[in-house]
Amino acid sequence: MSAxxxxxxxxxxxxxxxxxxxxDPRVVVLEADLGKSTKSCLFRAEYPERxxxxxxxxxxxxxxxxxxxxxxxxxxxxxxxxxxxxxxEQVRNxxxxxxxxxxxCGSHGGIHTGTxxxxxxxxEDLAIYRTIPNMTVMHPCDDLSxxxxxxxxxxxxxxxxxxxxxxxxxxxxxxxxxxxxxxxKGNVIKDGNDVAxxxxxxxxxxAKIAAEQLSNYGxxxxxVDMHTIKxxxxxxxxxxxxxxxxxxxxxxxxxxxxLGGSVAEFLSRNIPTPLExxxxxxxxxxxxxxxxxxxxxxxxxxxxENAVKSVIKRK
Amino acid sequence: xxxxxxxxxxxxxxxxxxxxxxxxxxxxDLIVGLYGTGFRFKLDEPNWEDRDxxxxxxxxxxxxxxxxxxxxxxxxxxxxxxxxxxxSICQGHVDMKWTNGxxxxxxxxxxxxxxxxxxxxxxxxxxxxxxxxxxIGDGETQEGQIWEAAMAADFHQTGNLNVIIDxxxxxxxxxxxxxxxxxxxxxxxESFGWKIIEIDGHSMxxxxxxxxxxxxxxxxPCAIVAHTVKGKGVSFMENNPSFHGKAPNDDELILALExxx
Numbered sequence: 001m002s003a004x005x006x007x008x009x010x011x012x013x014x015x016x017x018x019x020x021x022x023x024d025p026r027v028v029v030l031e032a033d034l035g036k037s038t039k040s041c042l043f044r045a046e047y048p049e050r051x052x053x054x055x056x057x058x059x060x061x062x063x064x065x066x067x068x069x070x071x072x073x074x075x076x077x078x079x080x081x082x083x084x085x086x087x088x089e090q091v092r093n094x095x096x097x098x099x100x101x102x103x104x105c106g107s108h109g110g111i112h113t114g115t116x117x118x119x120x121x122x123x124e125d126l127a128i129y130r131t132i133p134n135m136t137v138m139h140p141c142d143d144l145s146x147x148x149x150x151x152x153x154x155x156x157x158x159x160x161x162x163x164x165x166x167x168x169x170x171x172x173x174x175x176x177x178x179x180x181x182x183x184x185k186g187n188v189i190k191d192g193n194d195v196a197x198x199x200x201x202x203x204x205x206x207a208k209i210a211a212e213q214l215s216n217y218g219x220x221x222x223x224v225d226m227h228t229i230k231x232x233x234x235x236x237x238x239x240x241x242x243x244x245x246x247x248x249x250x251x252x253x254x255x256x257x258x259l260g261g262s263v264a265e266f267l268s269r270n271i272p273t274p275l276e277x278x279x280x281x282x283x284x285x286x287x288x289x290x291x292x293x294x295x296x297x298x299x300x301x302x303x304x305e306n307a308v309k310s311v312i313k314r315k
Numbered sequence: 316x317x318x319x320x321x322x323x324x325x326x327x328x329x330x331x332x333x334x335x336x337x338x339x340x341x342x343x344d345l346i347v348g349l350y351g352t353g354f355r356f357k358l359d360e361p362n363w364e365d366r367d368x369x370x371x372x373x374x375x376x377x378x379x380x381x382x383x384x385x386x387x388x389x390x391x392x393x394x395x396x397x398x399x400x401x402x403s404i405c406q407g408h409v410d411m412k413w414t415n416g417x418x419x420x421x422x423x424x425x426x427x428x429x430x431x432x433x434x435x436x437x438x439x440x441x442x443x444x445x446x447x448x449x450x451i452g453d454g455e456t457q458e459g460q461i462w463e464a465a466m467a468a469d470f471h472q473t474g475n476l477n478v479i480i481d482x483x484x485x486x487x488x489x490x491x492x493x494x495x496x497x498x499x500x501x502x503x504x505e506s507f508g509w510k511i512i513e514i515d516g517h518s519m520x521x522x523x524x525x526x527x528x529x530x531x532x533x534x535x536p537c538a539i540v541a542h543t544v545k546g547k548g549v550s551f552m553e554n555n556p557s558f559h560g561k562a563p564n565d566d567e568l569i570l571a572l573e574x575x576x
Contacts, residue, residue, distance in 0.1 A: 067433020
């Protein structure tokens, strides 16, 4: 078992939350050979009798989780985000359809995972899980919020998918502010009236950097951590649309069907508002350092600045 | 009991104008044998926490399960008459969310053995004596997930997990020997560490004995390879691939009921 990486990688928050959840004897952890990476290894080290090793077999893991949920357990099953996708139909038919409360965590999501290349860079997970009825879909931005949201899953009555990230980023929250976040409620990190930047995951930090730059141009941006993609906080989006008159969504994910897609659907049906989406365009990633890939794929703070400038012109 | 169930099966599928009579008729003796012997459940409390589980992984053979539950008095005649109709508790494929006494939501092949493994691991964690029974089709073993589960069941030493394989040698499109014959299923499971019991899946004596042996095998998971005849009991459905997923018409129903009465 490797030591948890220092600082704010959301996967570390998942791992520490599992340890705290262990007080509830119903909690069980399933892993598919990637516990050191997802950080379920922390739970395994302390509670081996409640950790179920499934080997490299994600489809089996999803249905074993379902069977355990039907027997009174609260399973937390994790692997890389991309490999959960291999078992999408198992999640759809075996977990969500019968309404079994299994909590899936896909780590190393997005192109942020970097040098492993496109086979490991899940940029469609949020989109596909969002299509499943009654499935909660989350993507926290740092370790503290990942821990808090994972802890809240203990009393959550729907199956869920949480994407965590491999790399640490600057913490968005501290021990006090993180207590305010709730599953299903977007959180305003910084208020502003010229544009609302709605971000999730590691991109919340990029949005903060972009907002600081934008202030040099006299643009006062509101920043939202939309850690829950489903159910989407429509009430907050409606308020932001009225308050700012334009919106930019930001995600380390395809622009098709993820956070941007969700917000676009909501706005077009409820309150048509100029929208720009920062995310991976319709293509696969590739190997590279995280920062250089983000620039290469146009999802860095510079891309957010440009999107803000262009959406403001459309007001 | 099995004869009454067979009548319900053909009537249910005929009334719905759709369904899977062949695999229901091949499986029904095994299901009746299971419920009639060692299977621990409570008629008045279908969701009793410590009941044994029956996971029907070949969920298209739902008429077999519904006929059993009906003849046990858990679901009504009206329920089975509604098979496959809007709002009915008897969905096209067995679904735990819709039907009392159903322990799994099936319909997508290859998943039930994994689900049963999850139930078995949970039962072991709880020090419960409940046994987990999974029924799969022989064609279903073409799904890779079956073998993921078979491997994991051995590793996790789930002696409380048993699978009944309905070896009727026919799948949706044709005979397995045409589509993809998988050979000696028993040997394959054996090589994965399972105890194997081979039986005639229509001999009640052999079925009951196999269930007893499997129940008492606590060290290893057990696979009962039950050699069956698809469409068993209705001559023109027997060993006939076209009745895998086709309802009998009015004339065929009359013929079938004459043979079963």
